[in-house]
Amino acid sequence: MSQNGLRFTLDVDGLTPAATAVARFTLYQNLSTPFLLTVDIASDRSGLTAVSFLEKNATLTLWQGNTPLRYLHGIITGMETGENNHWQMNYSLTISPPLWRCGLRQNFRIFQQQDIRAISTTLLTENGVTDWVPSFYEAHPPREFCVQYGETDLAFLTRLWAEEGIFFFDWFHPTGPDQKLVLCDDVAGVSTLGSLPFNPNTREVSTECISELHYRAQVRPSSVENQDYTFKTPGWPGYFSHHATNLNGQRTQYEIFDYPGRFKDEQHGQDFARYLAEGFRHDAETAACASNSPKLWPGKRFTLTGHPSLTLNREWQVTGSVLKGEQPQAQHGHRGEGTTLSNRLDVIPADRTWRSSPLP
Structure with a gap:
């Protein structure tokens, strides 16, 4: 640019x-x-x-x-x-x-038989956050109970969203100052900017491009097993696991066991195991980039073209x-x-x- x-x-x-x-x-x-x-x-x-x-x-x-x-x-x-x-x-x-205001209020509170959308609506509304939208592709069934114990509203919401596999970012209107907080649980909810060329000679280019890209891969936990118990069904095993993909040749012996898993049903148990595994591995493959484009921020994707390392010419999503x-x-x-x-x-x-x- x-x-x-x-x-x-x-x-x-x-x-x-x-x-x-x-x-x-x-x-x-x-x-x-x-x-x-x-x-x-x-x-x-x-x-x-x-x-x-x-x-x-x-x-x-x-x-x-x-x-x-x-x-x-x-x-x-x-x-x-x-x-x-x-x-x-x-x-x-x-x-x-x-959303920053949610970090200034601390509370002790119990939510019963509510799903994550209902809990989020209550706390965000109470803190004056009205411009937000859920972009959910996964099931998020109601929880039997959920306790906010001496946490700020922001810390409590951030913890719940992480448990439910939800990440958040700000969506900005392309032609005006309007923006919304987006709660999302799948990369499908991340919008794309299309293709961006690789060009290290930024002094000679007037179009938006990627001028640097440094790829990094590292060993991370390979699987998660979680377990919980409910007195209503004493014989229920409450045991679930998830094995990661895209291991890039690393060993599969690095297991995380989580107990109690903070779930009381099969849907939450299986989903929480997957979300945990993906959370532990969110930086297993990363890249650091430089760009002259102001239109790239978390919540955006782009496809890199023209890089001399052909394996890097692929679609990337911005995390920071x-x-x-x-x-x-x-x-x-x-x-x-x-x-x-x-x-x-x-x-x-x-x-x-x-x-x-x-x-x-």
Whole structure:
């Protein structure tokens, strides 16, 4: 992608564009983790306080000329003052998604005869997270009971989603600031960007591409066995197992045994064994990439073409990204190299579903 005409803006409720000129930003995104956006701004207002920023809605927009490339919306959860050069005051802002608020409330609670969708609806609604959607391809039957024991709402939900094989990411509307939290349990729910060429000569290319890709494989647990007990059916064995695929020649002796497995029926028992195995192996095959595209983030897939190692020309899904932008001309009297944008990615093959690492 060409850097010509690239610019960044930040809109904050109650503030003018001159008060929020973007000097630089870094956006950290990972599957099953609320995003973290840090933005350094140069402002024509030196008297702004915490009240001017905290809990305000903020939208970062990446532009190519007058064409928006990407939006990101969140709430300001932190601010810090910087230097004042007598023309502008520098501020550093931390921006998080609405889901972040779930980490501020702790509770003791029991849910009975409810499935994961109902439990999620209750807690997300109570925390003001209304723009979310389930994208489920697996069965998630009701649980007999489920206990939140001294956990924050976010820690509790994250643990339940991991048990149920659910990962989450933010979906962004391509032509506006609308975005939604997506709960997903299969790679089929991850949208694709199509093909991206491999081109290490980014200085000479004006189209979106992958400029680096470093593949890594490592030994991980090969199988999971879990077991649980219910007093209602004392003779029920409650024993299930799952053996991993895509072992790449590693030994099959690395077994994880989990007891109690936190299930009371066969559907949950078999599914939990598979989700555990896939969670333990979510980084068995990975790659670290660099790209000039701002359209790659967790919740996206792409097909790599043109790499000299033919085995790497395949479909990949993004599990993590660090998007950085620099706009030094936003600061009065600052000389720089102009606006720049870079994207570092973590990816895994797209022929499997990423699961969270098992949580205690």
